[in-house]
Amino acid sequence: MATAASDPSCPPYPLLEEEDDKEEHHEQEEEPPHGGEMELPTVNLEAPGDALAAACRRLGVFRLANHGVPGDLSARLFALARDILGRTPFQEKQAQPGYFWGTPALTLRVKDVNWVEGFHVDLGQKRPVDVGPPFSEFRDVVSEYGEHMARVVRKLFDAMSAALGLDADQTTSYLAERDGTLRVYRYPPCTSASGGHRHRHHHLGMEAHTDSSVLSIINQDLVGGLQVLHDGRWRDVAGGGAGNNEDTDLLVNLGDMAQAISGDAWRSVRHRVAASGADAERLSLCYFGFPREDAVLTCRGGSSSRYRPFSYAQFKSRCRPTSRPLDPRSASNGSFFANKLVGASVQFMTSGS
């Protein structure tokens, strides 16, 4: 049984049950191979051109240059996150609003826990949460960073809307950029990490999934660990050295809502995070932009679309988390979203799909 008890910043209870051989064998069979590092295309936010639609169609993930997020702001947020998450005793962090460790399933079953902790911040929350230092400084920097994320995601979505031919109302309501979520993650050192290859006692920083957002913006440090599924292989996406200089690229993932809006022309990329090694910790700042809850998404393709018009509120209320991840081999990029929708309710799908 693995525990993190020797590290005071981690929970003082066991985090992993022994996996039985049968289950281990099952998981090994399902695991897509690892395909090494992948060079992602870069989109220039000031001049996205054809590169934007090409990346959305082919990959569902790209680097974003010329975003204008000040390097020293990212650096300040990374430094605060490193301090607060990495050097504060677990019990103290746990008392803070928005703090989490591992998966929500942790309370039910200590198995397949994601080796990650962090803060979840609703940027649209009207009343600031009352916290003392150093958390108040953290809250203020998060809020300033969130303003930049809202600006960047709006500009990017405007360019995407133009490429998809959305009207002015859709362009406004399909993304509520100021009501996004920011997650500040720390992937603590993990003694049972194995570089992304599954074997007995292997952990992941975050299990394979697609995001439910329209767009997600990831700012990861130099440690790296993010992997995307492309052509049936897990490919490493190198860390960007976030916060080291103003020219550092951000990463953009298309989420399920972008795939739906595009009528499946664009991809919601399947991705995961390898657990950090025993002597490394990884930090990332992830912003998620969602549609306005009441906006009805009419998916491209009209009556021939696979999706009936639906609102994000409906999608959220119907989407039940599955207890285990879907088979990653069968879930090629994109089909996972359809599976999520089918799992949520057939009401979202037009008949026959």
Ligand SMILES: O=C(O)CCC(=O)C(=O)O
């Ligand atoms: O930490 C990261 O780089 C990615 C996290 C992620 O995929 C998520 O929060 O959905």
Ligand SMILES: [Fe+2]
């Ligand atoms: Fe994600």
